Amino acid sequence: MSDFAGIGAAPAPQRTTEYLSDGTYLTTVMALKKKTSENPRTRGDKMIIVEMAVAEVLVSKEYNSPVHQTPQTSSQVGEVVSCFLKFKWFSFMEKMKALLCAIMKLTPEEAANLSEQDWVDLAEKAVENDGASVRGAVIKVKAKTIGVPVKDPQGEFTVIDFFLAEAEPAEAEGDDIPF
Amino acid sequence: MNKVNAIFQRLNATRQTVPTCLDRVLAIPRQTLDPNGPEATAMGEKWSKFFGAKGAALRPVQGMAFEVIAQRKTLLGFIGVGAGKTGICLLAGEAAGAKRPLVLAPPALVKQMTEDLKWWSDHFTFTPPRLVSYGKLSVMSGANILEEYQPDLVISDEAHYLKRASSSRTKRFLRYFYDHPTAGFIGVSGSLTSSSLMEYHHLLSLSLRENTPLPLSRHELAQWAACIDAKGEPVKEDWSKVWGLVEWDNQGGFFDDPAFMTTTQKKERVRLAFQKRLLSCPGVVHTSTFSCGASLHLIPHTPTCQVIEDSLKKLKATWCRPDGEELSEASAMAATAKNISVGFYYRWLWPDGVVDFDWLEARAEWSRQVRGLLTYRSRQGLDSPALVEIYASEGNGSAALQRAWAQWAPLKHRPQPPKEAVWLTEEVVDYAFRWLEKQTAPAVLWYSSQAVGDLLEAKGVQVHGAGSPPPSAPKVAASIQAHGTGRNLQHYDTAFIIEPPSGGGVWEQLLGRHHRQGQRSDLVSFHFLFSTEAQVKAIETAMAQADYVEKSTGVRQRITAARLIKPNQKGK
Numbered sequence: 001m002s003d004f005a006g007i008g009a010a011p012a013p014q015r016t017t018e019y020l021s022d023g024t025y026l027t028t029v030m031a032l033k034k035k036t037s038e039n040p041r042t043r044g045d046k047m048i049i050v051e052m053a054v055a056e057v058l059v060s061k062e063y064n065s066p067v068h069q070t071p072q073t074s075s076q077v078g079e080v081v082s083c084f085l086k087f088k089w090f091s092f093m094e095k096m097k098a099l100l101c102a103i104m105k106l107t108p109e110e111a112a113n114l115s116e117q118d119w120v121d122l123a124e125k126a127v128e129n130d131g132a133s134v135r136g137a138v139i140k141v142k143a144k145t146i147g148v149p150v151k152d153p154q155g156e157f158t159v160i161d162f163f164l165a166e167a168e169p170a171e172a173e174g175d176d177i178p179f
Numbered sequence: 180m181n182k183v184n185a186i187f188q189r190l191n192a193t194r195q196t197v198p199t200c201l202d203r204v205l206a207i208p209r210q211t212l213d214p215n216g217p218e219a220t221a222m223g224e225k226w227s228k229f230f231g232a233k234g235a236a237l238r239p240v241q242g243m244a245f246e247v248i249a250q251r252k253t254l255l256g257f258i259g260v261g262a263g264k265t266g267i268c269l270l271a272g273e274a275a276g277a278k279r280p281l282v283l284a285p286p287a288l289v290k291q292m293t294e295d296l297k298w299w300s301d302h303f304t305f306t307p308p309r310l311v312s313y314g315k316l317s318v319m320s321g322a323n324i325l326e327e328y329q330p331d332l333v334i335s336d337e338a339h340y341l342k343r344a345s346s347s348r349t350k351r352f353l354r355y356f357y358d359h360p361t362a363g364f365i366g367v368s369g370s371l372t373s374s375s376l377m378e379y380h381h382l383l384s385l386s387l388r389e390n391t392p393l394p395l396s397r398h399e400l401a402q403w404a405a406c407i408d409a410k411g412e413p414v415k416e417d418w419s420k421v422w423g424l425v426e427w428d429n430q431g432g433f434f435d436d437p438a439f440m441t442t443t444q445k446k447e448r449v450r451l452a453f454q455k456r457l458l459s460c461p462g463v464v465h466t467s468t469f470s471c472g473a474s475l476h477l478i479p480h481t482p483t484c485q486v487i488e489d490s491l492k493k494l495k496a497t498w499c500r501p502d503g504e505e506l507s508e509a510s511a512m513a514a515t516a517k518n519i520s521v522g523f524y525y526r527w528l529w530p531d532g533v534v535d536f537d538w539l540e541a542r543a544e545w546s547r548q549v550r551g552l553l554t555y556r557s558r559q560g561l562d563s564p565a566l567v568e569i570y571a572s573e574g575n576g577s578a579a580l581q582r583a584w585a586q587w588a589p590l591k592h593r594p595q596p597p598k599e600a601v602w603l604t605e606e607v608v609d610y611a612f613r614w615l616e617k618q619t620a621p622a623v624l625w626y627s628s629q630a631v632g633d634l635l636e637a638k639g640v641q642v643h644g645a646g647s648p649p650p651s652a653p654k655v656a657a658s659i660q661a662h663g664t665g666r667n668l669q670h671y672d673t674a675f676i677i678e679p680p681s682g683g684g685v686w687e688q689l690l691g692r693h694h695r696q697g698q699r700s701d702l703v704s705f706h707f708l709f710s711t712e713a714q715v716k717a718i719e720t721a722m723a724q725a726d727y728v729e730k731s732t733g734v735r736q737r738i739t740a741a742r743l744i745k746p747n748q749k750g751k
Contacts, residue, residue, distance in 0.1 A: 028197055030197060030396070031396075031398075051398075053197070080395060082398075103190070104186050104189075105189075105190070106186070113182075114182060118182050118183055121180055122183050122186065125187065130416075133190075134194070135194070135197050135199075136194035136195040136196060137193075137194045138194075138195070
């Protein structure tokens with residue numbers, strides 16, 4: 001059975017016009033990889049890694065992170081950034097669906113008309129050969145720097161760029177919301 | 180499936196063509212400059228004139244280096260032991276037109292470099308650069324040394340001292356370049372890498388900038404490393420990412436089909452292709468020959484000793500030291516086997532024989548926390564163990580760090596128990612001692628354990644350990660750690676290694692002490708112990724690492740070039 005078996009049944013992304021549209025960066029997809037984590041703490045976790053090159057910084061942020069007490073700044077044009085979506089996450093299929101919609105520029109109608117098997121095929125083909133068939137697609141991405149201190153009592157969590165499928169309300173721009 | 184295909188077709192019509200990491204690497208211009216060719220000789224002469232040479236001339240490879248430095252303000256020099264690195268480091272600032280050049284050098288070399296500076300100042304005209312040891316960059320007081328001086332050109336002699344990205348000094352060094360991206364970097368070393376691409380990719384990025392022949396994506400870099408590294412274990416997908424290099428190299432034709440090659444053959448082929456790509460990148464200067472024309476012989480000695488054999492058998496079977504202490508870690512087991520191979524083992528002398536478990540456990544947990552913090556979450560002002568201690572003592576850090584500190588703080592004042600060497604037999608050291616006694620020409624006994632040095636001293640050998648001047652007497656013993664790097668010991672042509680190291684880079688440095696420019700003898704002989712499994716493994720590991728270095732960077736390694744002969748075949 002495909003790893004993406006549940007994607008067709010995942011809730012449709014909530015936005016009505018564009019997916020991932022209210023983001024901070026305009027990026028070019030460099031790779032879409034399906035990997036198994038080799039990190040000693042998370043060994044065996046399956047995940048999708050999205051590698052992107054920043055083409056344009058739409059909203060630039062500079063602020064102090066309450067977790068790390070050091071200034072955080074936006075990535076710059078030309079930097080290759082990556083983020084991951086873990087299969088074990090409750091909202092994985094939803095986020096994956098949103099990501100595919102953004103990459104493929106699907107309208108909500110087109111997305112609604114795809115069968116469950118179509119979604120599985122779409123996802124499998126997109127990650128084939130490290131995402132060779134989607135390399136070069138341009139998507140808008142909102143990256144949020146968050147701290148996740150609750151899950152790991154051992155200590156502070158490394159700052160990660162988190163990939164949000166749904167756009168945050170405009171007034172939340174610049175807020176640093178702990179996960 | 181038709182709908183899906185239609186979606187992908189629509190995407191294909193709009194998506195951009197994005198070059199992959201490999202595309203970028205292959206698109207780097209190809210430089211063809213032979214370090215032994217007439218062009219290099221002309222450059223040597225040109226730069227000798229530039230520096231107003233008085234009774235001395237620069238070598239061709241130095242001329243090439245200055246040409247690159249003048250053009251790019253950066254350089255990566257794969258320059259073998261004794262091939263003229265010091266001159267490049269001292270004069271590079273002048274060639275680049277830098278206002279505040281700073282030379283980083285190993286602590287043991289700074290003094291020698293200061294002495295060399297006088298010779299260079301007498302023979303060439305240039306503004307001397309500031310010399311700083313890597314040691315100063317590592318300690319707490321050196322946290323801002325680069326920021327304070329603000330060098331516009333950092334020259335790193337023996338740049339492999341900056342290869343461990345998790346060390347304090349490398350973090351501080353890299354942070355300086357993040358904050359001052361326009362500063363130039365010149366890295367020269369004969370052994371920039373010993374086992375992995377991951378060791379020096381940051382040095383490549385800094386010195387070659389847009390011409391870095393490695394992927395900038397961390398994941399793809401790991402895939403390349405799996406195919407090229409000494410201990411890499413590539414899977415099919417990894418080969419697909421790197422095989423384009425072999426096709427670019429385009430030398431093999433039909434026999435380069437990976438389908439018909441073993442993993443070892445594929446690794447060798449990829450390493451050679453990578454070497455060509457690396458050495459042909461603008462900004463790279465390399466030497467492909469040794470600075471010394473003398474032959475090099477490696478002579479294994481296999482003295483047998485029943486006590487050692489029995490102890491090693493018991494250690495392997497029971498994981499217990501000869502005194503009954505159980506070993507729990509493979510690293511401790513390997514270290515003990517290495518020591519027993521020479522006839523001794525170390526144990527801690529606890530006061531009244533009572534083991535202080537509280538101290539041991541608190542220390543282990545504190546070290547674990549410090550290691551974790553420095554590896555994953557270090558930042559400016561928090562990048563060395565001493566700074567972490569201050570950070571924790573002020574109540575900062577995670578709950579786990581605070582717990583570890585609470586346990587360690589009241590116990591840290593307790594002194595570490597002294598370490599005692601227990602000798603099972605002195606036969607092996609006696610064997611080496613007798614060998615030294617028999618020598619008619621000047622010879623050196625190389626050792627690495629303090630215990631061996633102490634025993635040799637007790638037997639009347641002149642021992643040069645840490646803090647002592649370089650050896651000069653006819654028959655001496657010298658520590659590999661203290662004198663195995665940077666020393667000019669070409670007045671010796673015969674040596675015996677009691678404890679053969681397992682690092683290819685350590686071997687290269689050690690052999691290069693005697694097999695270097697200025698060696699008058701036609702033959703340099705290195706004798707070494709080759710009796711036990713630990714010693715055989717050490718040599719095998721060193722050989723594998725040297726093979727990786729030679730094939731992937733083109734720098735010839737002495738250990739692979741040396742002729743291996745049996746003791747009864749030796750000429751001297």
